[in-house]
Amino acid sequence: MPEQKRWSKLTRWATAGMLSFSILLGNVFPVHAETAAPAAPQISQWSVKTLHEGEKYGIYPINWYYDGSFQKAITPDKLKTLMEGTATKLDKLGFKKKVASLSFPTDKVITRETVITSLHKLLANYELPKAFDMDADMEPIDYLQKKGIVKGTKAGLELDKPSTVEHAAVMASRLVEFAYDVAGVGAEGLMWKVTNDKNTLYLLGSVHLGLTDMYPMQKSIREAFDASDNLWVELDMLNGDMSYFNEKMQYSDGTTIKDHVSKETYEKLQKALTKLDLQGNAFDGFKPFAISTSLSTLGYAQNPEAYQMAMLTGIDNYFITKAMLTGKPIHELEGIKLQADLFANVPPAQQEKELNAMLDSILTGNGIKESEESLKKMQLDWIEGDAEGLAKLLEIGFEDEASKRLIGERDKNMALKLAKLLEKEGENTSFVVVGAAHYVTKGMVVDLLKEKGYTVQYLQ
Structure with missing residues (x-):
């Protein structure tokens, strides 16, 4: 046959x-x-809708929901995994990179601000079309807030507090959706x-x-x-x-x-x-x-x-x-x-x-x-x-x-x-x-x- x-x-x-x-x-x-899969993933109500999208991108392992750490402070290893996964997803947009590879913080405590600046660093490493409106003089937090990736006022973001794995996964998911939508691509x-x-x-x-x-x-x-x-x-x-x-x-x-x-x-x-x-x-x-x-x-x-x-x-x-x-x-x-x-x-x-x-x-x-x-x-x-x-x-x-x-x-x-x-x-x-x-x-x-x-x- x-x-x-x-x-x-x-x-x-x-x-x-x-x-x-x-x-x-x-x-x-x-x-x-x-x-x-285990019956009860550790996901907060506020993040469910975003993670329903983001978990499909393959930017983080699904077993993070069940390993007892999802709502705890993110470790340097998990931050590295998330950033590498997000970068792999962004690479598929086909934009030229400025630097072949990036390094990410290995501090014992990864703050919310660290996660935000790391995500901005990922996006800024590509030669982006004008539609992204990427202003080199704009602070990372201001840019991601303007684009809806970070929500809330600066005063309420508590930037100096440790970021949970959940917070980091949510923001990375929003970044991917934003980038694909602005680029006008997707399945x-x-x-x-x-x-x-x-x-x-x-x-x-x-x-x-x-x-x-x-x-x-x-x-x-x-x-x-x-x-x-x-x-x-x-x-x-x-x-x-x-x-x-x-x-x-x-x-x-x-x-x-x-x-x-x-x-x-x-x-x-x-x-x-x-x-x-x-x-x-x-x-x-x-x-x-x-x-x-x-x-x-x-x-x-x-x-x-x-x-x-x-x-x-x-x-x-x-x-x-x-x-x-x-x-x-x-x-x-x-x-x-x-x-x-x-x-x-x-x-x-x-x-x-x-x-x-x-x-x-x-x-x-x-x-x-x-x-x-x-x-x-x-x-x-x-x-x-x-x-x-x-x-x-x-x-x-x-x-x-x-x-x-x-x-x-x-x-x-x-x-x-x-x-x-x-x-x-x-x-x-x-x-x-x-x-x-x-x-x-x-x-x-x-x-x-x-x-x-x-x-x-x-x-x-």
Whole structure:
């Protein structure tokens, strides 16, 4: 089979936006249990909205939330890590540096003023366009206050007091967003604007597993969300009751996978689990579709930090959390039951066939590597706003029966619900996040809305 046609389940599901994909990544199987983050991060209420953005930039380790020091004085080592991470993010703007590398204070006590001047030093080290309005005669604190990176009056800043890790992370996050917005760059994303009279829909294609390069997104995407009255998603993964889906994935009659598949399939499963250094009974209670989905994610399970960031930077999770933080209503286009049934109702023989295909890819050594390569290509298409590139990739990938279940009838139903939003009385604006495949695939949601006569514009 040509390399370009080796389209992995992981990538298809990440693109089509299936509930099971997100659930199986970390909320069900013990295979992934070691990657679960602690339940209570140490984050203050005042900083949550900023850090919801900043943590996606990759400028500081997420484990800082949980190591007991986030709200304590920042150490020289952590200041160095934060500044280097911020510099790496700023380097991607492409501006020429004045000095190849910078040094940062190693004083025992790092004050708030030290953090502020260090961040200013980072920014001032680039040959910046006039739009940055960088005045060499302006004091660092005055400049960062003027640009909204430092908030409050000088009297209330308590510049001589030690800076906490949290304060430093917040200001570094603001600096990155400011720099990207002024430079007019950021991840392009895949977004369409659909209008009918006074009603507007912003359609944003989602990728469940993300990269730090997806953030910050273009300011226009964030502004579209801010201007919307509500958020629509396939399903609310963060607030929904997943018990129905969990029940559908498992056998409830005391039987195991061994009782439902052929001897050959079960033996192949054992070989694959051995190759992956997993216990032979790891998935005994689960149905074939649940096992094949979980196995497709094991490339991330091998690297807990990469897995955590991939989940954290997923587009759906980002906007659902953002809606929760801003009090924006969240509505579902499908819901948990619909998507759970979509998988669970597949005939057992077909489930076994698809499980065998997954096991074969693992045993030949191609599965995990191809998943990672395909997913990376899709993520890059999203960052570059390359809807055509992603569409071509999907033309190759959505040919088998398993893939066809992900799009088709679901898209028609989504389009009907979106049309109702466009026909509502008055003036209404909604932000709609669903799997990118539903938008870029020919004849699906975007094309269906065009056929209904609505004005559809791709925003780039």
